[in-house]
Amino acid sequence: MSIAAQARPFAGAGRRIRPRLRATETTLLVIVAATLVVGAMSLGATQRLREARQAGETLASIDLAPQDPVALAVLLGAVGLVHVAFVLAGRRTDQVLLPAVAMLGGIGLLLMQRLPQDLVQQSFFGLVLGLGQLQLVWLLIAISVIGTLALAVRSDAWLRTYKYTWAAAGIALLALTFVFGSETNGARLTLSIGPISGQPSELLKVILVVFLAGYLSENRSLLAEESTRLGPLRLPPIPYLAPMGAMWAIALGIVIVQRDLGAALLFFAVFLALLYVATGRMSYVMGGLILFLVGAFVLYNLFGHVQQRVDNWLDPWADPSGAGFQVVQALYALGRGGLLGVGLGAGLPTIGGRLPVPAVHTDYPLVALGEELGLVGLLAILGLYLVVVERGLRIAAAAHDDFRSILAAGLALVIGVQVFIIAAGNLKLIPLTGITLPLISYGGSSLLANAIVVGFLLALSDRGAGAPAPPRTGRPARLARLRRARA
Amino acid sequence: MDGFVLTLWLLRLLFLALLYAFLFAVVRVLLRDLRLASRGPAELGRLVVVASPRGEPVPGASFSLDAVTTIGRDVNNSIVVDDPFASAEHGVLTFRGRAWYVEDLASTNGTFVNGIPVDGVAEIGFGDELQVGEVRLRLDRGRS
């Protein structure tokens, strides 16, 4: 009997799956669990103390039962299950991403449990779910998406081959939103099909990265050329500049049609960053920045809502109870937090039925965390995001080929840039744009899209994922070629 | 009441401390990872000479393997096997993804994995024994 390659058409398919311990991940997850349990205890005690004080009573005994232990247990259980699945599958995927994501998601859950539960309510089959419960449901879905993608995606062919199909799907999604989207707060963001509604721009960012990775990896060397000269600028052949122009136009279109400044900024920034990653040329970034400034100038002068955003940003105290209310209240919340924060759950409750900071659960969760965890906690959270980004870029650097490199870098940057845009908006460093804080903000679309990002990153980090097919049966001439290549 | 407040404050500080403990643990992992990366790519695998009747290669010697490693009697091979039963260009070992494959380059006397002749290309796992002519070599995990 001979072992013939023909007898094994699919590499590794016949190999036995060997469980592989993931000690790092286990350790980190234990710390995550401990942190979240302590957080829930602190939150629960604070809530009880607040209620007691409002009722004019004093608490008799020290009661440190965690807030909503069931929800926390379910979340930690789900993360644990994914961890066990990873171990059993024996895959050599990244061991830091899952704990970091679990930490961020858990902090988000604690925050949603602390906010008024009737902020968002949905009923499923007569079961009414409040803010915290809905966030838990979405987190569970997100975690299962992460696990499924990390384990199931073993080949990237379906992504790289059909990049134009993906691009078309993305544009279709955009068009659908334009036609059928409903407006919230002056922005046409939400697409509802039947009972399901979501924000397509969240999904769009993943599609964008996939398409860009495909396009850039294919045309990398061409884009790095410098054959056209335009004054002091050395540019690649004009046809290859077209995508840049198209991307700029799409970003502008999103702002004009959807009035979604944040998504447009995110897309354009990620696009520029990936262009730089692929070509290593600063001139693209410079050109892009010039285009951005031109676009920003045009938008500022043409659109009232853009102008209003910028004016609110420059001087929110001009109208602190009207247009500047959200910004001013956010800064007050940050100021209340100070260095160590007021403690989980001890932030300001509603004032006269209004949230202290409007849209705190979607646009301003970082501010609420800044109030309750202080500067120290805020920096830790920014650190967690940096960890996610670092892992993503590390995966990109270690990837086998350009497509995977650019894909992983793009996925990491999408999270990093989104965090920067919303955090900088919250901190009044740039005008506020209504995008979510990845993995913490309330919202199904946001959690799902970022789960897909993390799932892909995990899949890409597997050193065995989508291994190329075994070499074809050799001809002696192949050897000469191999030798030449090695020389 | 005061005890409660104090406990609560300790809890809150503990929460922050644990957040940083997590970050600290992660940073340790990242630094280890960077150290490994700076050492260059880990060795993909090694071939240890188990038996070599002619003494070339020397029994007990081990070769660090590149992703593509050729074996044969010709001196241009990565691993030169001075054996009358080996062909000049006998076989090639390739690392693909995370598995090793051995390809027989139409050698006269064939290449064997654990005594089984290789027809074209075959996968070879760590611990498997490769036979080229009369020389037997074992594929081992690389040092990392």
Next chain:
Amino acid sequence: MTEPRTHAAGGRTSARPIGASIFRTGIALACAFTVLALGAGWWQVVEAQRLAVSPDNPAVIALARRTLRGPIVDRQDRWLARSGRDQNGEATREYRDPTISPVVGYASRQFGTSGIERAYNAQLLGLVGSDPLGGLADKFGVASRDPLGLRLALDLRLQRAAVDALGSDFGAVVMLDPATGEILVLASTPTFDASAVADPATAEDTFAVLRVDKTNPLLPRATLGRYVPGSVFKIVTAIAALGSRAVTPETVFAEQPGAEKQGLLVDGFRIRDGHHAVTGATPLDLVGATEASCNIWYALAGLRTGGVSLVTTASDLGFGAPIPFDLPTAISRVTSGNGSAPGGFEDDVELASAAFGQGQTFVTPLQMALVAATVANDGVLMKPHLVTALTGDGPGARTAEPEAWRRVLSEDDARAIQAAMQKAVEGALGRQFTAGARVAGVPTAGKSGTAELDDTQAPHSWFIGFAPVDDPRVAIAVLVERGGRGGERAAPLAGKLMTRYFELYGRP
């Protein structure tokens, strides 16, 4: 950026290794996150205290509902504002009478705070001054707070007398101790009932009326009202003129007596005077010109001093910027500053007019009181202050010490102007203008002013002064809107109030 590139055939540049650009992108993002961290630090550490005690902060508003604000008392511990609780246990605030409203302001649940209540909101609520550890407990909402009380330099009896004297006129009175800068009176009329604004039951209605009231009772005229000064500004010119050494107390202008009849021609503009009948052919010096309130002498002195010196001296006195004070103040200015002539004047006509207070000059009553006090205090301007002590058991309690702001003019120059101002009140000629300002048995100095507005309206009536001249204990500025000539309305009012001061505090 300057890595060597490998050039392949056909002018192509091969793409650089992707790892390097990934690394750089990561570094860029890390830098961006550092900026975020700095931004967070800015708001949460550097600006935190300011944000935390801002009266608009919802946490402060919520706290104000529960916390009993500290009491505010006058210099003899008469209560001005005090707190209580209503039947729901929520804090209430009561004010002694409307005369103090422009100073003390109000603390309303619906309409925020004003006046001293706003300026010292954090202290009155016990928000500042606590130690950091106490602050930690504070955030938790359990530690007992220590609202501080305020003692003002204000004398309630004098404040009432001032408002009484103003009567139905609109105007302002500022009295202070020139040696310490303590503000004894800061009256403004019309005034309003702060208790009605503070009471949640009546606040809506009261405030709705106040807000549309054309007489603007919510405007504290003494600190935020800006008026044409008229002749009282001549004291500023005198300070600048002597300080610049361009003019001495003995300086006379030969052309002055002749110009009295026709008016002084400056660049084609005729500056007129009203006293040529009495001063005759002898040229006037500083004392004479001040006593006669000679526009022409001051116009000439101003021209000789120059615009730059005039504006610089004025800014030494507090012009050109908000006065550092317990309450917000409007900016007094000598000129609009848009002109091309030195000092920002448009031309010599404006400078000459400003020198006797009729240019583009606008002043607050508080500013003019400081001018009088500076002269009275032999040239040293003391920092004006209302709050003399933060009282209570809290750690923030302290007493304010008198503090010199700066020396504006030399002692000799100050004495020269003192003499001139005394002559303006007590001299044979000055008496005809400002006789009413005299305090019987106390040497009094001062300068009246009549601020011409236009022909249809009565002028603003001004007086600034101090007494006793040899050892001034009180300085005063009085403004009566459209009160007529300075000597007719403001000067007698000032005399009455200074007399009252010496009745209360004893004669020298």
